[in-house]
Amino acid sequence: MEPILQVRDLRTSFMTSNGEVHAVRGVSFDVEKGKTLGIVGESGSGKSVTSLSILKLLGTTGRVTAGSIKLDGEELTGKSRKEMRAIRGARIAMIFQDPMTSLNPLIPMGEQVGEMLWEHNRKMGKAERERKVLELFRMVRIPEPEKRLKSYPHEFSGGMRQRVMIAMALACKPELLIADEPTTALDVSIQDQILKLMRSLQREMGMSIMFITHDLGVVAELCDRVAVMYGGLLMEEADIVDIFKKPMHPYTMGLMASIPDMNQDRRVQLQPIPGSPPDMIHPPRGCPFAPRCPYAMRVCMEEIPPYAVTGANRRSMCWLLDPEAPAAGNPFKQGREAAV
């Protein structure tokens, strides 16, 4: 089956007074139909810019400089602003971290959702619109939906606002939902409710999701597949169970070792990743993670590594996986040597 979204060698830059920020530097991935792809990364990794590039929401300073983005086989990069407006909302919908900034504080919630429906279907009458909005509020489990239609955004809690955003996003039955840190600003109990809601709605509607987050726990709960981004590049991509079982990139390993889980032995020190993320105006010549990588070799500083296939349907960008990489002190070769 053809993937719903196919991104190939995407490159996006921002022009700033300090120079060109190379936010995304050649990223390729697919989102399979009906599945959830998690894009994991820290601030500055390029994960959000990747999603904004797909939606053509880069503002006046950002620009896709190369690459291809196909939605169900149809190329999006050459589309005009008007054409993209028709695609956004109808075929690709999005939800963001802070629902408050996406809502007009002076308009009742029901009216805002209705307005969005009208935007995509001008023939829809007022009564039908109201009925449809109520149906959407019910779908995202908003308690007392009839009463809530007339409430203003500030009268909703953060979790309820995010439910309304999901309702708006799903109103036109999009083929792809892009969710950028939708639960980061929420409490864990509310995050849990929203993740459960997204899971059940995905089952009901068969929609595909691209879920952007920094939280490995959320990825483990929700995603079928994961792409790990760092320094504008996709470092590792694998199925969810495989990557947690055996991460095959030093950055993924570092991320996993730096978070405590609920069974963490309190006497054992966490293993942080030393240093800080790279400056994307002058990205490192080689692997962007090399300056922080405990296994870095000379080649890592000089050249961006090619992808190595690390198993069924998975790949990593790391010189340690090169056939000629030394086995001594190599976390990816020791096991294999022992097995032989």
Place this chain on the structure above:
Amino acid sequence: MTQNNAPLLRVDHLTKHFPAGGGRVVHAVDDVSFAIRRGSTLGLVGESGCGKSSCARTIIRIYEPTSGSIFLDGDDISALSQKQLLPYRRKMQMIFQDPYASLNARMTVQDIVAEPLRAHHICQSRAEEREMVIEMLGRVGLNRDHAGRYAHEFSGGQRQRVGIARALILKPELVICDEPISALDVSIQAQVVNLLRSFQQAQGLTYLFIAHDLSMVRYVSDDVGVMYLGQLVELCRADEIYAHPAHPYTQGLLSSVPIPDPVAARLRDTVGLEGDLPSPIAPPSGCRFHTRCPHATAKCGEQAPALREAAPGHFVACHQVNG
């Protein structure tokens, strides 16, 4: 170090209400009591709006307590004037959540870290002050070159190091950490947590650690208190609270935490928590959690449960647990 079993901080029936207009009040902190042993860490958890930060700010007297007492090293500091409080301020310092907002953008790192020294007239000369600042910067993993720079030149993790240097330069005994890592990237959080732990081990610091990341709180704390709508609903050893949570709210909160294990995450059947936090202006009658509690009975809506010792060292405020 001399052995001292008396708690460094004891909070007794602490209450902080804020006026909300129209004669209404926000019950931010209501009748909270706990103690922290010298050299240990108490983690305070709960959802946003539960009063954990208000509690911290009242303890350090940024907010004036409405009622109740705060004992620092045996002395009641709750009613002292700001002037009388000054010698106690040296003993308690605070690390804030947002290293972007809590550092003055117009001051150099040298000035930021030296400010507490100046407030307490510690140094005899500029040279001595500079030396102390540079020594402190070294201990938080920064160096001499950083002293002349401004906060905006630093990454989030480095800024939080500056915040830690400012808090620790007076060699306080109690440090209140209000969400010190929430604004940091995952790979940086562990750096800061390890730094705080190494200071605790080296100097016997006592921490009140406030966070919403439950797995991090479990990792750093000896004891954990769970707050809900201004009240402490459960308090015990960190291992115990995570292994055997007794309060239905704690149970729900813990089961809401996503676990970084896809196989286990798909197998478990979480209960989670239904609904939203009620308003702290008009908190529910009786047990404040009864509106969201799966085990609530009529009694829970009528009578507020007291925090009682349900098992040795394990305090719970719940009618179902305490009978």
